[in-house]
Amino acid sequence: MILDVAAGTPSTTPRQGAIRLLVVEDSIDHQLLMRRTLEQAGMDVRVASDADEAMASLDDIELVLLDYRLPGDTGLELLDRIRSREHPPSVIMVTGAGSTDVAVESMRAGAIDYVRKDRGYLDTLPEVVRRAWRHHDLTQRAQELQRLALLVSSARERDRLFHEIVAGARRLLRARSCALLLERNGELLPVTVHGDDPGDLATLRRLDPARLAAADVPVVDVGAGPLLVPLPREGGVALGVLAIWSDMDGHGPEELQLARTFAAFVGTALRNLTQRELEQELVSELQQTVDARRDFIASVSHELRTPLTCILGFVDTLDNAWDMMERDTRIDLLRRIGRNAGDLKVLVDELIDLAALDRGRSFTVQLDELRLDEVVQQSVDDAAEILRDRAVDVEVVPLVAVADQHLVRRVLHNLLTNAVKFSGGDAPVAIRLRRDDDVAVVEVQDHGIGLAPREAARVFDPFFRAVPSVTNAVRGSGIGLALVKEYVRTMGGRVGVRSEQGEGSTFWFTLPLAD
Amino acid sequence: MMTDIGPGVRVLVAEDNEDHRFFITRALREASGDRLVVESVADGADALDYVHRRGEFSSRARPHLILLDLKMPRVDGLQVLEELKNDADLRSIPVAVLTSSDRREDVQASYERGSNTYIVKPSSYARMRDWLQTVNDFWTEVATLPEPPG
Numbered sequence: 001m002i003l004d005v006a007a008g009t010p011s012t013t014p015r016q017g018a019i020r021l022l023v024v025e026d027s028i029d030h031q032l033l034m035r036r037t038l039e040q041a042g043m044d045v046r047v048a049s050d051a052d053e054a055m056a057s058l059d060d061i062e063l064v065l066l067d068y069r070l071p072g073d074t075g076l077e078l079l080d081r082i083r084s085r086e087h088p089p090s091v092i093m094v095t096g097a098g099s100t101d102v103a104v105e106s107m108r109a110g111a112i113d114y115v116r117k118d119r120g121y122l123d124t125l126p127e128v129v130r131r132a133w134r135h136h137d138l139t140q141r142a143q144e145l146q147r148l149a150l151l152v153s154s155a156r157e158r159d160r161l162f163h164e165i166v167a168g169a170r171r172l173l174r175a176r177s178c179a180l181l182l183e184r185n186g187e188l189l190p191v192t193v194h195g196d197d198p199g200d201l202a203t204l205r206r207l208d209p210a211r212l213a214a215a216d217v218p219v220v221d222v223g224a225g226p227l228l229v230p231l232p233r234e235g236g237v238a239l240g241v242l243a244i245w246s247d248m249d250g251h252g253p254e255e256l257q258l259a260r261t262f263a264a265f266v267g268t269a270l271r272n273l274t275q276r277e278l279e280q281e282l283v284s285e286l287q288q289t290v291d292a293r294r295d296f297i298a299s300v301s302h303e304l305r306t307p308l309t310c311i312l313g314f315v316d317t318l319d320n321a322w323d324m325m326e327r328d329t330r331i332d333l334l335r336r337i338g339r340n341a342g343d344l345k346v347l348v349d350e351l352i353d354l355a356a357l358d359r360g361r362s363f364t365v366q367l368d369e370l371r372l373d374e375v376v377q378q379s380v381d382d383a384a385e386i387l388r389d390r391a392v393d394v395e396v397v398p399l400v401a402v403a404d405q406h407l408v409r410r411v412l413h414n415l416l417t418n419a420v421k422f423s424g425g426d427a428p429v430a431i432r433l434r435r436d437d438d439v440a441v442v443e444v445q446d447h448g449i450g451l452a453p454r455e456a457a458r459v460f461d462p463f464f465r466a467v468p469s470v471t472n473a474v475r476g477s478g479i480g481l482a483l484v485k486e487y488v489r490t491m492g493g494r495v496g497v498r499s500e501q502g503e504g505s506t507f508w509f510t511l512p513l514a515d
Numbered sequence: 516m517m518t519d520i521g522p523g524v525r526v527l528v529a530e531d532n533e534d535h536r537f538f539i540t541r542a543l544r545e546a547s548g549d550r551l552v553v554e555s556v557a558d559g560a561d562a563l564d565y566v567h568r569r570g571e572f573s574s575r576a577r578p579h580l581i582l583l584d585l586k587m588p589r590v591d592g593l594q595v596l597e598e599l600k601n602d603a604d605l606r607s608i609p610v611a612v613l614t615s616s617d618r619r620e621d622v623q624a625s626y627e628r629g630s631n632t633y634i635v636k637p638s639s640y641a642r643m644r645d646w647l648q649t650v651n652d653f654w655t656e657v658a659t660l661p662e663p664p665g
Contacts, residue, residue: 302615305638310534313640317538336534385533386588388558420588426560 018044019133021063024054024078025094026070033122034065041126051078058082061089063133065115068095068102075102076109083110090136092128112136138254144172145258149265153272159192161273165242165266166194172262173227173255175246182240182270183209191240198226198245209238227251229259232267239267303347307340314340346410350483357486365404365490369514372401372408372440376433379412386420391428399433401440401511407487408511412442414484415507419446427504439493439510447504456499460485484509523552524655525663527578529562529595530555530613531587535636539582539613542644546651554578559590563598566605577663578608580654583630585614585621593624600629604664611650 021038025031026049035045046061048054051072054064064082068075079091093106093114103114113132115121148168155161162180170178177195181188181204188207204226227246231239242263251259314333322330373396380387380394412431419429427447434441451459460481488495488509499505526543530536540553554575556562562583565572581599585592592612600606609631614621617635625633634650637643654660 306532306535306615309638309640310532310538313538313643314534316639316641336537340534388588426589 018042019063019129020044020046020061021065021129022046022048022054022057022061022089023065024048024051024070025065025067026050027067030067030117034125037122037125038129041129043126043129051081054078055081058085058089062136063112063129064089064091065129066091066093066111068093068106076106079106079109079111087140090132090139092132134252134254138258141172141255141258145262148172148262152265152269155269156276158273158277161269162192163194165269166192169229169242169244169259169262169266170194172258173244173246173251175244177245179204179226179243180240180266181205181207181243183238188241195245198243200225201243204228204241204243207241209240227259229263231263231270239270242266300347300351304344307344307347310340311337311344350410353483353486357482365407365487367402367404367491369400370403370405370408372399372403372442372511373397373433375405375408376412376431376442379409379416380431382409383413383416383420386417387429390420390423390426393428393430394432395430396433397435399435399440400514402514403491403493403511404487407491411484411487411509412444414481415444418481418507419444419448419505421448423448423504435513436510438513440513441508441510443506443508445504445506450501450503450505451497451499452501456497456505459497460495481507523550524580524660525552525554525576525578526580526582527562527565528553528555528582529557529559529587529592530582530584531557532584533557535584538640538643539647542640542647543582543651546644546648547655551651551655558587559592559595562587562595563590566599566608577605577665579660579663581608581610582613582650583610585612585616585625593621593628596625596628596630607661608663609654609660 019042021043023031023034023038023045025034025047028049031047031049035047038045046057048057051070054066055078058064066075066078066082070078075093075095079093082088082091090112091110093103093111095102095106095114095116103116106114112135113128115125115128148164148171151164152161152168155164166178166180169175169180175195177193177198179190179193179198179201181190183189186209188205188209190201190204193201207228226243229242229244231241233239242259244259314337318325318330318333325333376396377394380392416429416431423429423446429447430443430445432441432443432445484507485495488511492512493510495507495509497505497507524547528536528539528543530539536555536557540555543551543553554565556565561572562581564570565575566577566581568575568577583592583595587595592614596610596612598605599608599610606629610629612625612630612633613636614634615636622633634646637646
């Protein structure tokens with residue numbers, strides 16, 4: 001997994017800084033008193049004396065201490081106006097001594113709390129404000145959580161999703177950094193980090209995903225380590241974990257709850273992502289199969305038409321110009337007709353076999369004892385036209401195998417043709433026959449473009465072509481490796497390929513030896 | 516001005532299918548009343564050796580016209596075309612691509628590399644014969660061929 005330290009935005013400072021509040025109070029005395037008390041408690045206080053001044057001073061304010069009895073508007077009307085703002089501050093209504101009705105009314109109207117100007121109210125004021133602020137903050141963060149959840153679930157692809165997760169977690173928990181680690185083969189591997197480099201990321205790899213899964217609550221490491229929020233587990237093993245480093249001394253229970261909720265979203269989003277990626281891969285494979293079939297059909301029709309064109313053409317020539325031709329030419333044309341008809345027969349036979357294969361049926365096979373070395377040599381000779389001037393390295397030992405001669409020859413023809421087709425220039429082709437225990441092994445090696453591992457895994461599949469190429473078809477190349485595989489297996493052997501991209505491929509098959 | 520088929524207008528046919536090669540060569544000769552000198556090669560590598568007068572082709576004269584198949588082993592038609600048209604001496608030789616491929620990509624690619632024309636092989640020899648007659652008539656009577664490079 002790539003460790004991607006996303007560009008850290010200047011870390012959002014943990015909210016232990018001054019609470020920003022506005023005191024709306026027409027009595028100057030009370031204004032001063034409240035201001036002094038609250039500033040002494042470390043808060044950032046602004047003041048306003050009436051509704052209009054209040055509305056004009058709301059930028060950046062988190063809490064409002066609102067006097068119920070203001071000149072002009074009632075406190076309730078102003079409360080309404082304040083709460084109608086976008087991202088409104090929370091309002092603590094300040095009511096006259098002894099008035100509970102107003103207090104209840106205010107709460108109903110959207111105030112977060114109320115304070116009665118009873119004796120000694122100034123002493124409790126900071127605590128009331130702090131409590132209200134915590135509530136306000138959590139509400140904000142819950143909304144933020146909603147928004148982040150939306151962002152996370154709308155991220156459609158992997159990197160984007162990972163980024164939204166860590167950036168979101170960091171914002172939500174006001175953290176210095178956040179890392180996402182995912183479980184892979186029993187280990188936790190970091191996939192992305194947001195914020196300052198935490199430095200101790202490596203130590204997290206030692207965590208045991210199974211142990212994490214057992215924990216129902218986020219684990220807080222002792223000391224300066226990160227907060228760990230496990231992602232909801234899949235069958236006993238944690239999907240992963242969010243590691244969060246912050247400067248705070250600890251996290252309150254509500255924050256931990258936020259973290260858990262977020263983690264639940266993340267878990268769902270990750271599972272959906274995996275699902276989506278699997279689906280995309282399936283679609284892609286299906287598309288490849290469709291494309292391969294289409295290529296195959298184009299290729300087959302071309303290969304069928306070529307000998308047919310020749311047959312019809314030469315028959316036509318003989319028909320029209322018989323008397324004008326020399327005997328040798330007539331014989332030449334007849335031989336060509338015969339050869340093309342033979343090619344056509346092989347092609348049709350193979351197509352029938354392939355169709356049977358496709359439908360799950362097998363074909364008849366005649367097993368005899370064969371001198372494989374001789375069959376190999378004959379195949380090389382038969383392929384002379386395809387091999388042309390190319391060097392062919394033939395290494396055989398006398399071996400008697402149990403096989404169907406026609407099928408073996410078709411297999412060899414196919415492999416040799418492929419070897420030539422995928423070889424560039426004059427690169428030599430090698431064909432080797434040797435004994436390995438109780439089987440004969442035949443290898444056909446080329447020094448061509450080779451196969452990627454993905455291609456090598458599929459190259460024996462019906463309709464699959466590593467290089468879609470009607471353009472480079474060689475006459476008589478037959479249907480392909482799917483049949484090779486079937487033929488060999490029907491004869492009791494195995495087939496496979498070893499390949500290096502850029503270096504070449506060695507196709508091999510085995511056949512049982514005669515006792 | 517008709518091309519003077521004096522000492523013989525030479526045509527090189529590059530075609531990997533043996534029977535097609537046989538047929539095209541014969542048909543072209545017959546179409547020209549045996550005045551065209553038609554030689555053939557079976558793959559792109561030989562085609563290049565031929566025009567460059569290398570190896571077994573060292574004594575050949577350069578052709579007036581080339582009929583070029585696209586799908587050939589070893590070196591394919593597009594590569595041959597590319598090399599021909601990038602060669603200062605050889606680029607003047609007209610090349611008629613003669614192929615069974617009717618794919619748009621192949622057509623475009625051929626013209627982009629400078630082929631003089633593109634012919635999709637008809638599916639019957641009878642028609643192929645007619646078309647080769649047309650090829651002969653066009654290039655020896657209608658059009659004027661350049662002098663092949665020395």
